[in-house]
Amino acid sequence: MESNGGVDESTRLLKELQSLKDSKRDIEARISALEGQLRQIQSNQQLNKKASSDCSNGGSEFGHDLTPDMIYRYSRQLLLPSFGVQGQSNLLKSSILVIGAGGLGSPALLYLAACGVGEVSALFIVDFEICRLGMVDHDVVELNNLHRQIIHGEAYIGRSKVESAAAACRSINSTIEIIEHREALRTSNALEIVSKYDIVIDATDNAPSRYLISDCCVLLGKPLVSGAALGLEGQLAVYNYNGGPCYRCLFPTPPPTTACQRCSDSGVLGVVPGVIGCLQALEAIKVASLVGEPLSGRMLLFDALSARIRIVKIRGRSLQCEACGENATMTQENFQHFDYEKFTQSPLSPAPLKLKLLKEDCRISSKEYEEVVKKGDAHVLIDVRPSQHYKIVSLPNSMNVPLASLEDKLPEIESALKSIDNGNAGVYVVCRRGNDSQRAVELLHNKGFVSAKDIVGGLESWARDVDHRFPTY
Amino acid sequence: MQLTLEFGGGLELLCDSVKIHSIDVDLPAEEKKLTMKHLLAWVRSNLIKERPEMFMKGDTVRPGVLVLVNDCDWELSGQLDTTLENKDVVVFISTLHGG
Ligand SMILES: [Zn+2]
Numbered sequence: 001m002e003s004n005g006g007v008d009e010s011t012r013l014l015k016e017l018q019s020l021k022d023s024k025r026d027i028e029a030r031i032s033a034l035e036g037q038l039r040q041i042q043s044n045q046q047l048n049k050k051a052s053s054d055c056s057n058g059g060s061e062f063g064h065d066l067t068p069d070m071i072y073r074y075s076r077q078l079l080l081p082s083f084g085v086q087g088q089s090n091l092l093k094s095s096i097l098v099i100g101a102g103g104l105g106s107p108a109l110l111y112l113a114a115c116g117v118g119e120v121s122a123l124f125i126v127d128f129e130i131c132r133l134g135m136v137d138h139d140v141v142e143l144n145n146l147h148r149q150i151i152h153g154e155a156y157i158g159r160s161k162v163e164s165a166a167a168a169c170r171s172i173n174s175t176i177e178i179i180e181h182r183e184a185l186r187t188s189n190a191l192e193i194v195s196k197y198d199i200v201i202d203a204t205d206n207a208p209s210r211y212l213i214s215d216c217c218v219l220l221g222k223p224l225v226s227g228a229a230l231g232l233e234g235q236l237a238v239y240n241y242n243g244g245p246c247y248r249c250l251f252p253t254p255p256p257t258t259a260c261q262r263c264s265d266s267g268v269l270g271v272v273p274g275v276i277g278c279l280q281a282l283e284a285i286k287v288a289s290l291v292g293e294p295l296s297g298r299m300l301l302f303d304a305l306s307a308r309i310r311i312v313k314i315r316g317r318s319l320q321c322e323a324c325g326e327n328a329t330m331t332q333e334n335f336q337h338f339d340y341e342k343f344t345q346s347p348l349s350p351a352p353l354k355l356k357l358l359k360e361d362c363r364i365s366s367k368e369y370e371e372v373v374k375k376g377d378a379h380v381l382i383d384v385r386p387s388q389h390y391k392i393v394s395l396p397n398s399m400n401v402p403l404a405s406l407e408d409k410l411p412e413i414e415s416a417l418k419s420i421d422n423g424n425a426g427v428y429v430v431c432r433r434g435n436d437s438q439r440a441v442e443l444l445h446n447k448g449f450v451s452a453k454d455i456v457g458g459l460e461s462w463a464r465d466v467d468h469r470f471p472t473y
Numbered sequence: 474m475q476l477t478l479e480f481g482g483g484l485e486l487l488c489d490s491v492k493i494h495s496i497d498v499d500l501p502a503e504e505k506k507l508t509m510k511h512l513l514a515w516v517r518s519n520l521i522k523e524r525p526e527m528f529m530k531g532d533t534v535r536p537g538v539l540v541l542v543n544d545c546d547w548e549l550s551g552q553l554d555t556t557l558e559n560k561d562v563v564v565f566i567s568t569l570h571g572g
Binding site: 204228251256261313 | 483526568
C-alpha cells in the first residue's frame with residue numbers, strides 16, 4: 001500500500017513538474033519575443049533620431065550607423081582590425097537563409113544569431129526536414145537528435161525543430177529578426193523564399209536537396225555555403241560565388257543511391273557536423289561582411305579520426321554546366337517543373353524506405369514471432385544487420401550474419417540448422433526496419449532455404465508491438 | 474613508381490577500411506609514363522576488395538567521386554590523361570550528403 005502511494009505521488013509530481021516546465025517555457029518564449037519587439041522599436045527610434053540629426057548636421061555622430069547597444073554587444077568584433085566597424089555594419093545589413101536545423105544548422109544558426117547577422121533585416125530558418133511528403137514525426141525534435149543538434153534541448157522533444165531553433169536564437173540575441181519557415185523547401189516555393197536573402201547555407205542531409213538548393217541559388221545569383229558531414233568526415237565549399245563553380249559544375253551527374261548514406265543508418269559523431277556547421281557560419285560571415293577569402297573554387301575536407309584538414313583546389317565554372325554554363329537549360333520555369341527526386345533517385349523526405357519484396361506467406365509479424373518463441377518451436381533466428389548495429393542491441397539466441405556476408409556464411413546457417421535435432425526447424429530473418437531482411441530471405445530462397453521468412457518491420461516493430469522496453473536507435 | 478593513395482567519404486570501405494595506401498606501381502609495358510587511366514585500372518584490380526561499381530563506372534570513377542592529384546581536382550590536369558610523377562598523392566573522395 002505504502003509503496004503504491006509512493007508511485008502515485010511521484011506520478012503526480014512528475015505531471016505537475018512537466019506542466020510547470022511547459023508554462024515556464026511558453027512564458028520565456030513570450031518574454032524574449034516581447035523584448036525583441038521592444039528593442040526593435042527602440043533601435044528604430046534611435047536610428048530615426050540619428051537620421052534626422054544626420055540631416056541637420058550633414059553626417060552621423062560616429063561616422064557609422066551602429067547604435068550604442070550594438071557597439072557594446074559586438075565590441076570584440078569591432079576591435080578586430082580585419083573586421084571592425086565596416087565588417088559589422090555589412091553583417092548587420094545582411095540576411096542569411098539557413099536550410100536545415102539539424103547537425104550542421106544548429107551551430108551555424110547559433111553563431112549567426114550571436115554575431116549579429118541581420119540585426120536590421122533578418123536571419124531566416126527553413127527546416128528542410130519538415131517535409132509534407134514524409135511522415136509527420138520527422139518534423140520534430142527527437143531524443144536521438146540531441147547528441148549533434150545542439151540548438152535543441154530536452155524540453156523541445158516532440159516539438160517543431162524550427163520553433164525550437166528560433167527560440168534558442170532569440171534567447172541569445174533578441175535584437176535580430178528571426179523568420180521561421182515551417183515548411184519543406186520545394187521547387188514551388190524555393191525561388192520565392194530564397195530570393196528574400198543575400199546568402200544561403202545548405203545544412204540539409206540529402207542529395208536531391210543539394211541539387212535543388214544549388215540550382216535555385218544559381219538562378220537567383222545567391223552565394224551558397226554548402227556543408228556535409230557523415231561518420232567522422234566532413235566537407236565544405238562555397239558555390240556560385242565570384243565566378244566560381246556551382247554544385248552541378250562539380251557533380252553534373254548524381255551519385256548512385258547506394259552511395260548516399262544517411263546519419264540515421266551509418267552514424268555520425270556529434271561534434272563532426274558541429275565543426276562543419278561552425279565553418280559554414282564563418283564562411284557566410286566572411287561573404288556577408290566582405291572580409292577575407294571565402295572558400296570558393298576550393299573545398300575543405302575534414303577527417304576527424306586522423307585530425308587532418310585538407311584544402312583542395314577544385315575546377316572552375318563549367319561551360320557545359322546545365323545550371324550555370326553557357327548553354328544552361330535551367331531556367332526559373334524549368335526549375336519549377338524539375339523533379340529532383342527522380343533526378344537523384346532518392347527522396348527529399350527523410351522517411352525511411354519501406355520495401356515490399358516478399359509474398360505475405362514468406363513473412364511473419366513480430367507478434368507471430370513472439371508466439372514461435374513462447375511455444376518453443378525449433379528455429380534459427382538470423383539477424384542480418386551490420387555487426388556494429390548488432391552490438392548495440394539484439395534479440396536473444398539470434399545469430400548475426402550481416403547481409404553483405406550472407407552468401408559466404410550459408411554453411412554456418414546450414415550447420416546451425418542441423419544442430420537443432422528437429423529437422424524441420426524454421427528460419428527467421430530480422431533486421432532493423434524490415435528491408436534488408438526481405439533481401440536476405442530472397443537470397444536464402446534462391447539458395448535452397450525455402451522455408452525462410454522475414455519478420456515484418458524488423459526490430460522496430462518488435463519494440464513497438466511486443467516489447468516496449470526493447471531499445472530502439 | 475611510388476605513389477600515395479587516399480580514400481575518403483566512405484570509399485575506404487571498399488578497400489578493407491584502410492584510408493591511406495603507399496603503393497608501388499610499375500609502368501605499363503611499352504609506355505613511358507603512368508596516367509590516371511592506368512592507375513584506376515591498377516586500383517580496381519589491386520585495392521578494391523568489394524562492390525567495384527561503388528568506385529568505378531566504365532573506365533572512369535563513378536559520379537559523385539572527386540579525384541585529386543596533389544590536392545588539385547583532376548579536371549584541371551586532364552582527368553584520365555593526367556600524367557603521374559613519382560611521389561604524387563592521389564585522393565579519391567566520395568561526396569557526402571549527410572548533416
Ligand atoms: Zn554550374
